[in-house]
Amino acid sequence: MTLTIDGHAVTVPKGTLIVEAAKLIGVEIPVFCYHHKLDPVGACRLCLVELSPGPPRAQTACTTPVAEGMTVRVTSPMAVKSRADILEFELTNHPLDCPVCDKGGECPLQDFTYRHGYPVSRVQEPRLHFAKPLPISDRIALDRERCVLCYRCTRYYDEVAWEQELTTNQRGVQSYIATQFDQPLQSVFSGNIIDLCPVGALTSRVWRFQSRPWDMDHTASVCSRCAVGCNVNLWERRGELMRVTARENVEIDDGWICDRGRFEYTHVNSPERLAQPRVQRRPAAWEEALSRIAAAIKGRGPRLGLSIPADITNEEAFLLARLLNGPLRGARVVMPGRTSLPGPPANQLAIKDLDGCRTIVVVAADVRADAPIVNLRVKKAVAKSGARLLTVNPELIDFDRHPGVEHVAYEPGHAAAAVRKLFDHPLLQEGPVGILYGDSAGAEDGAAIATAVAWLAKEIGAKVMPLYRATNERGVLALGILNGDSLDGCEYVFTWGQALAGGVPKGVRFLACWDDFARPYHDRAQVVIPAVTFAEDQGSYTNLEGRVQFLVPPLQPKPPLRQGWEVLQDLGLALGLGSDYLGIFQVQRDAAAAYPALAALAVPPAPAPPPAPVAMGAARP
Amino acid sequence: MTLSDHTLKEIRELPPKYPHIRSAVMPALDLVQEELGMLTQEAMTQVAQALQVDPGYVEGVATFYSLFHLEPVGKHHLYVCNNLSCQLRGAEELLTHIKESIGVSEYGQVSADGLFSVEPVECLGACEYAPMLRADHRFHYDLTPAKIDTLLKEWRGDREGKKARKEAHPRAGSH
Numbered sequence: 016m017t018l019t020i021d022g023h024a025v026t027v028p029k030g031t032l033i034v035e036a037a038k039l040i041g042v043e044i045p046v047f048c049y050h051h052k053l054d055p056v057g058a059c060r061l062c063l064v065e066l067s068p069g070p071p072r073a074q075t076a077c078t079t080p081v082a083e084g085m086t087v088r089v090t091s092p093m094a095v096k097s098r099a100d101i102l103e104f105e106l107t108n109h110p111l112d113c114p115v116c117d118k119g120g121e122c123p124l125q126d127f128t129y130r131h132g133y134p135v136s137r138v139q140e141p142r143l144h145f146a147k148p149l150p151i152s153d154r155i156a157l158d159r160e161r162c163v164l165c166y167r168c169t170r171y172y173d174e175v176a177w178e179q180e181l182t183t184n185q186r187g188v189q190s191y192i193a194t195q196f197d198q199p200l201q202s203v204f205s206g207n208i209i210d211l212c213p214v215g216a217l218t219s220r221v222w223r224f225q226s227r228p229w230d231m232d233h234t235a236s237v238c239s240r241c242a243v244g245c246n247v248n249l250w251e252r253r254g255e256l257m258r259v260t261a262r263e264n265v266e267i268d269d270g271w272i273c274d275r276g277r278f279e280y281t282h283v284n285s286p287e288r289l290a291q292p293r294v295q296r297r298p299a300a301w302e303e304a305l306s307r308i309a310a311a312i313k314g315r316g317p318r319l320g321l322s323i324p325a326d327i328t329n330e331e332a333f334l335l336a337r338l339l340n341g342p343l344r345g346a347r348v349v350m351p352g353r354t355s356l357p358g359p360p361a362n363q364l365a366i367k368d369l370d371g372c373r374t375i376v377v378v379a380a381d382v383r384a385d386a387p388i389v390n391l392r393v394k395k396a397v398a399k400s401g402a403r404l405l406t407v408n409p410e411l412i413d414f415d416r417h418p419g420v421e422h423v424a425y426e427p428g429h430a431a432a433a434v435r436k437l438f439d440h441p442l443l444q445e446g447p448v449g450i451l452y453g454d455s456a457g458a459e460d461g462a463a464i465a466t467a468v469a470w471l472a473k474e475i476g477a478k479v480m481p482l483y484r485a486t487n488e489r490g491v492l493a494l495g496i497l498n499g500d501s502l503d504g505c506e507y508v509f510t511w512g513q514a515l516a517g518g519v520p521k522g523v524r525f526l527a528c529w530d531d532f533a534r535p536y537h538d539r540a541q542v543v544i545p546a547v548t549f550a551e552d553q554g555s556y557t558n559l560e561g562r563v564q565f566l567v568p569p570l571q572p573k574p575p576l577r578q579g580w581e582v583l584q585d586l587g588l589a590l591g592l593g594s595d596y597l598g599i600f601q602v603q604r605d606a607a608a609a610y611p612a613l614a615a616l617a618v619p620p621a622p623a624p625p626p627a628p629v630a631m632g633a634a635r636p
Numbered sequence: 637m638t639l640s641d642h643t644l645k646e647i648r649e650l651p652p653k654y655p656h657i658r659s660a661v662m663p664a665l666d667l668v669q670e671e672l673g674m675l676t677q678e679a680m681t682q683v684a685q686a687l688q689v690d691p692g693y694v695e696g697v698a699t700f701y702s703l704f705h706l707e708p709v710g711k712h713h714l715y716v717c718n719n720l721s722c723q724l725r726g727a728e729e730l731l732t733h734i735k736e737s738i739g740v741s742e743y744g745q746v747s748a749d750g751l752f753s754v755e756p757v758e759c760l761g762a763c764e765y766a767p768m769l770r771a772d773h774r775f776h777y778d779l780t781p782a783k784i785d786t787l788l789k790e791w792r793g794d795r796e797g798k799k800a801r802k803e804a805h806p807r808a809g810s811h
Contacts, residue, residue, distance in 0.1 A: 172692075179690030184699040195692035196677050416688060418657060 041628025118215030244558030320505030324512025325485035328554025355461030380453025490557030493612035
């Protein structure tokens with residue numbers, strides 16, 4: 016359909032809303048309540064425009080779909096005045112405390128008032144007052160005076176997260192946002208309301224008063240907390256990681272991240288972090304530390320045990336695989352926190368394909384705990400595309416609270432048998448079917464479930480998605496270096512990152528640790544070397560659907576800290592392996608050539624998408 | 637305060653009567669208020685569980701409507717109309733008189749004996765009988781301070797009061 020907006024012709028599909036059509040050509044229609052991931056509601060009235068043909072009054076652009084030949088006037092005197100009047104209303108109770116508000120600098124209310132509002136306020140009456148800031152969880156503060164009641168936060172909880180922890184109490188001018196019976200928010204998805212809030216009403220307590228948006232720089236990186244691989248922006252100021260926000264990638268996260276990804280970053284700036292290699296607890300140079308490790312672990316075969324971190328990058332795993340194929344051949348390698356699921360399936364279901372599934376089956380997994388953002392994607396498929404959901408778990412999981420979700424229970428330990436019985440389940444007779452499976456937090460045999468799911472998928476023509484728990488579990492599985500669950504019996508142990516839950520086995524003859532923080536068992540280590548975090552490391556992760564995504568570190572490792580690939584490269588030299596990588600790109604090139612699963616490493620990351628067109632026609636009355 | 641099993645049973649039978657489960661929240665809260673006189677947090681949580689919605693949604697509905705009580709009310713809660721017709725015929729004086737008679741200083745406050753509380757409400761649709769009030773699902777018409785005294789006496793269990801009211805005003809009664 017073709018319409019004109021302020022004289023600019025634009026062609027969009029039927030059903031597109033006027034606000035979305037205007038975005039395409041860079042005409043700014045200010046909005047508070049409208050958000051492209053939430054259903055339109057038309058609550059704030061800020062998007063008023065003049066339509067012809069149409070009634071002789073301003074109409075909301077966020078609830079009106081386009082029509083053929085429609086003429087939209089965003090900058091006509093009537094539209095401009097309507098919006099300015101609405102903004103004046105929005106500000107009648109606003110405290111105007113921008114100088115002490117964390118939203119200042121990236122605040123739509125501030126920006127829109129500047130571009131579309133009246134320059135001075137006529138309000139002399141007293142404003143509504145509330146106790147503020149109100150902590151509504153450990154990580155989020157609510158300021159009801161700043162709230163413009165757009166209901167984005169409550170609608171998000173209702174439509175997207177299906178956990179109505181936030182609600183609107185009272186009515187009319189007395190309405191305010193409140194948590195359920197004033198209890199703290201519990202949801203793992205709560206942080207998204209900070210991004211959603213178009214004013215400074217919902218702010219992060221973790222980032223509170225830490226920095227200003229214009230003081231920070233940010234990089235487009237990937238979350239390192241789980242295997243979903245949500246896209247994030249990492250915000251840096253003066254060498255410190257200040258905050259993490261969502262970066263929309265419709266194919267993976269759809270614009271949401273979970274609280275683990277959003278708030279678990281403060282350790283990066285901790286003064287407690289290990290910074291210096293140590294040999295027998297005295298500071299040492301890298302060369303000495305690495306040669307001590309090399310001398311102790313070389314050629315030990317199965318007597319050497321290695322524990323690798325969940326967020327090991329593909330590049331690091333490739334360099335480690337080289338060592339394991341050479342001087343460290345035969346060593347036992349474990350990855351704490353991973354599932355017992357085997358390598359990638361044949362018919363992989365992509366996260367974005369969940370939207371198109373007619374039926375989604377969740378087997379032996381609490382998706383909210385293992386892959387939080389996939390959980391939201393399943394909810395979206397059910398709520399927006401009418402997908403049918405079948406959960407196969409011993410207990411009810413959070414999906415089951417939704418009416419219409421079918422639940423199949425099984426005796427713990429018999430998940431694979433339950434999967435095979437689904438063969439003639441009525442819901443699976445109509446495709447496309449997507450099957451998500453886990454190992455029930457380690458309670459089930461992941462290999463057996465994977466085999467049963469693969470059989471079922473082949474029989475009914477379904478696609479499957481293994482829900483790996485560890486960040487780069489899939490990438491490491493592709494290299495085939497994991498070969499154990501325990502380091503018991505190993506005499507020489509090299510732990511990288513958090514060791515296994517059982518700790519380091521007693522009676523080891525040599526222990527080396529590579530870690531970002533001191534841990535109790537480091538006291539027994541002959542060598543301790545410092546590790547970098549996701550905010551300083553270069554490399555890539557393979558997410559649970561097999562997509563390779565690159566970390567873009569906002570921080571430089573503070574010397575003598577070194578990135579993981581550099582340390583492994585030098586450890587290789589110390590072990591006598593000819594190795595001359597000068598940069599990570601060479602590592603990526605070799606890894607791509609050696610392993611088909613890592614072929615994407617040779618492809619440079621896609622350039623950042625061009626910025627949205629600049630808003631035209633600031634329309635201040 | 638929690639709900640009795642029979643109320644919960646009635647609540648569970650509500651959803652099929654409505655297009656959405658959420659539509660059943662209001663009649664459910666009505667049933668709760670009928671039993672407990674007010675909506676407690678426990679009761680709202682029970683309603684939420686019975687209807688498989690979030691307690692937060694139930695709370696939002698409950699706080700939206702002023703006719704749902706979130707604080708305790710008296711055994712007889714008087715809704716006194718104070719819209720135009722009643723106002724012109726002395727609703728304000730009646731409200732003051734009631735407050736004094738039951739010994740409370742604020743609307744919504746419960747009298748010491750736990751029997752009464754009073755609040756002004758918007759039009760109840762009986763302007764021809766102004767001023768009027770609603771209590772225990774009954775309307776009382778053409779009120780005067782004297783009639784209020786009789787009603788209060790009756791509710792306090794005074795049989796004389798009931799007899800006196802019947803003789804003096806045969807028309808007043810249920811609506």
